[in-house]
Amino acid sequence: IAPPDRLHVARLDVSNAVLSIGPGAAIGMSDYTPGSMHFWPGAGFRFCGAPGDAVVVSNFLGLNPWPGLNLHAQSTGLITWTRITRALGHSLSNAALAISNSVIETLQDGFTVSDGSALDAYRTDFSGFVNRGMEFTGQSRSVLRQCSFHGNNVPYINTVSADGSSLVDARYCWWNSPDGPYPYGAYTNERVTSNVLVFPWLLAAPGVQTNEPFIAITSHAAEPVVTADPQILLWGVCTDDARVARVVFRNIGSTVSGAASLLTPSNWAAQVWLFPGTNQIGLSAYDDKGNGSVAGIMVICTGGGSYMGAAQPPVFAPIPQRVVARFRPLQFDVIAAAPEPAVLTYWAEGLPQGAMFNPVARRFTWTPLAAGIFTNIRFFATDGMLVGSVGAAVIVSNITSGALPPITILTETLPTAYRYEPYYFALAVENAAGPVTWSFAGPTPPEGLEASRAGIIAGVSTYSGDASSTFTVTARDARGAASGATKTLVLDTSRGAPPGSLRVATMELPVTVSGTAVSVALAATNGAQPYAWLDGSGILAGHGLTVSNDGMLAGAAHADVEVPWTALVGDASNVSSFASLVLPVVTPGRQLQLVPMGNLLKLRVAHLTAKSLLKLRLRFATPAGFTIAGDMVATGRAGLTLVDGKMEKTAIPGRKLLYLRKEGSTVNKVLVTQRAKDVQAIFLLKNVGLAHAFEPYGVRNATEEITAALPVWARIGDFSMLVEDVAVPMKSKLGKTSVGTVKW
CATH class of the missing domain: 2.60.40.10 (Immunoglobulins)
Incomplete structure (x- = not known):
């Protein structure tokens, strides 16, 4: 069957045989009959396309999804340069599958790997998963490398999940954001369960960067490294076509990151804290153009680790200002103490050219060659969770002798x-x-x-x-x-904002109706114009959208989903910045329409304490097909502040949905009630810090009276409203709080 012809298959069963499919083959599985592929014991298959001549497996008519690939016990498969799309779900049961340079997309019920199966993938694109992601159970294992996960139905599914008996190593993959997947990155990012190894993740989609730096760990030849020590000393190499500007290290067990010492322009060293058990440690190298690359190592700490649960960060002894003549060596030690017993890890930033900091000896050494004033030197210490720092200043004088x-x-x-x-x-x-x-x-x-x-x-x-x-x-x-x-x-x-600090000024994207043309002008500030915009996630084309070089986001989205997207902008001085945005898309039949009267927005912003309050009450006409179900997730937003249901919930199908979480005096509550004529949703945050969140809308000073234009939006299950701007008059209360209430 030669292109453009397609092979129409109703059902395929293979047992004790090998099925081989070569470059350019196009297979259409039946839309209506059980058009699935079954590989039984002793069976194998090879879908082997070639660059620019891929194998394509899809549904034949393009109307309904085909059931999918099913690998049963003792079967094997190899997929390379292949695109598999529009299926219900794929499964492995006590089977083995290897995938490379391929696309697995538009999958309704996910990819299940069970009963001791093995799935390995390299440079493969996983996107468009709807009801379920990749699920690993029953002592299965997987190694995923250089793969891209994007455009999946987050936050409603886990993109990759594993039970307690399975091992999934998904490091060095792209999760549609430089911040990594949730729970490490934003709530709207691709999601993984906490037992999936993901760090370090890629800082950009594979193939997006040009001339990114190279970094490698050479101190340890194999992993995992097993040690009882509370710290580990790592070193390695880093190179670039221009210059490696900085190397950053992090243990994913905390949010703290530090700067590795650049021993030479191409060698680095870092001492990293450890926690008891498995530690995922990542190194990121960046060049002057903002390109980045990563290296990582897994370390198992059999001891007690460095962190002892201190309530306060480490405190440094003050460092007096140093004055030294050029060509004279300068050396001093830094020392910090933790309020409670802890092993501290040190690093330095802002070192002058030629200066060195030994993180083990905590020693700064430098022989300056030129006179000058150096005030940006800073030393840091952490127990792995809390960070303390101290600055130092060095004056290099031309005077070498005399009074x-x-x-x-x-x-x-x-x-x-x-x-x-x-x-x-x-x-x-x-x-x-x-x-x-x-x-x-x-x-x-x-x-x-x-x-x-x-x-x-x-x-x-x-x-x-x-x-x-x-x-x-x-x-x-x-x-x-x-x-x-x-x-x-x-x-x-x-x-x-500081001048020269390029920033994406667009804080949110409007809710759009699928199939309807949208045109949004993206904005940036504090950079050297002109600006150049890019699709930082590489996913817009798959959703019917494009972004032009001058920042115009346009097209007609064709999916009913919240699309997480990274907007990337660069300016004329080669400075770049990005923002993680979400483009909510809703089909006309899934749109929530506000009912006039009965809607409320109440806002109290405490400027000096964490005692702010946000209450949002919305009434919607009940759309056709809407009914409250126990698996619904409800999210409301005023400005940039989200109130969602990431906590324990109580549901009465068809009547009520309640999320409630209390931590001390802080309250996070979502209540959705389905009544005879309408649906009412209440979103409440109480006793939280909101001063910074509403400052972009003009709520900056407790003594000012303004009218804040706040965008309001809500999503209940797969039903969503369009963004509505609400004018809220904000008044001063006791000179410490801004308060405002509006009903409409």
Whole structure:
């Protein structure tokens, strides 16, 4: 059968034989009869296409899905350069299957692997899973490498799941987001169960990056590495066509990540904390253009690990400002202490060129070659869960001998402190003899910032306006008052974003109706124009959408699903940024229509405490075919704040659905009630921190009275409403809280 002809198969059974299908073959399985493929004991198959000449297996008429592949006990299969699509479900039972360079898509009931089966896949695309993902049970095992998972029906299914007896190693795969799958990344990302090994994951879809750096671990030849120590020292190589800018390490058991020491331009070392049991450790190398690559290792810790459950982060001893002449060696040790017994792991960031930090000895060494002021040096320590840090400043002088002249303050201006952005600045002097002590007079720094005797102004500004603080600083060295200097400085604060920090300004995408044309202009700020936009997930074409170079998202989506999508933008200075967005798509028959009257949005934003409240009450006309079921998930959103049902639930089919979670005084509640004439949904968050979440909508200051335009949206099961903008008048209460209520 030569292309474009297709082989029409009603049913296929193979036993004690091997079925081989070569490049270009097109097989159409029957839409109506039980058009499944069964491979019985002793059977095998080979679907072997070629690049640009793939094997295609689909339903013949394109109307109804065909039942799928079924590998029974003691059968085997090999799939390469093949596209298998539009099936109900595939299954392996005590069988073995290997897949490479293929596409498995549009699968209604998932891929089940059971009874000691083995499934290995390399560079394979898994997408369009609807009711179930890939499920591994009964002591089955799988190794997935360089695979892409995207466009699956999240958050309603787990893309990959495994029971307690099965082992799934899905490291070095792309999960449609640089943040990785849920529960590590966002709730709307592709999902895995916690016992699936996924870290490190790829930072971009395979083939999207060009000239990404290379990184490898050479300290250990095989994994898993077994040790009773609370830490492990790793080292390896990293190369790039230009320059490896940084190497970051992380143990997936916590959210903490640190910077590896670059021993040479192509060699790195890192000491990493361990937890008891299995540790997934990842290294990420980045170049100056934002490209990244990963390496990883599995370590089994048979001891107690490093973390002892401290309630406070480690605290460093202050590091006095150092003054050194160029060509003279400088060396000092850093030390931190944990409030409770713990083994600490150290790293450094912002080191000057040629400087080294030994994380084991906790020692900084450097022989500077040029004079200058180096104020961005920072040291970190962690017990694996909490992180402490301290800054250091080094002044390199041209003076190599003779008596020092009086001390002089070199700092003339202070950088602007931007709201909610980390701030660190070390005041600088020259001609200092020994450690320098600083004192401050006048107004204190803005809210969230502190000035230390070491001459460091640091913190995270929480000041809500644009203002200036003027104060006087005095510096004295070991000579005391006989050699002192005083200067008046001004520190500006801003609630805007730092210049040159490219950001995606589009916070959300509208709900669209499938089959209806949509056109959305994406926006970016704080970059060097013009901007260039890309499909960071590589999935838009599969959903009937495109994004143009100038940021126009257009097309007609053809799936009833929330599509997680990564928008990637670059500017004229080769800086890039991304945002994880969701494009909700609903079919006309699955649309929720708001009923006039009875809808409510109540918002209380506490600017100084975590005592905010959000209540959203929506009434919908009951759509045809809607009925409350126990497996429904309900999600509501006001602004960027989601209230969803990720907790224990109570359901009365056809009547009521309740999600409720209480943690201390915090309440998260979702109540959906189906009544005779309508459906009412109530979404409630109480005693949580919401100040930062509503700041993009103008709710910034407790003393300001504004009208905030808040987008409101809800989804109940597979029924969804279109986004509706609601104007909420926000008033001040006691100068500490913004409150607003609107009914419509």
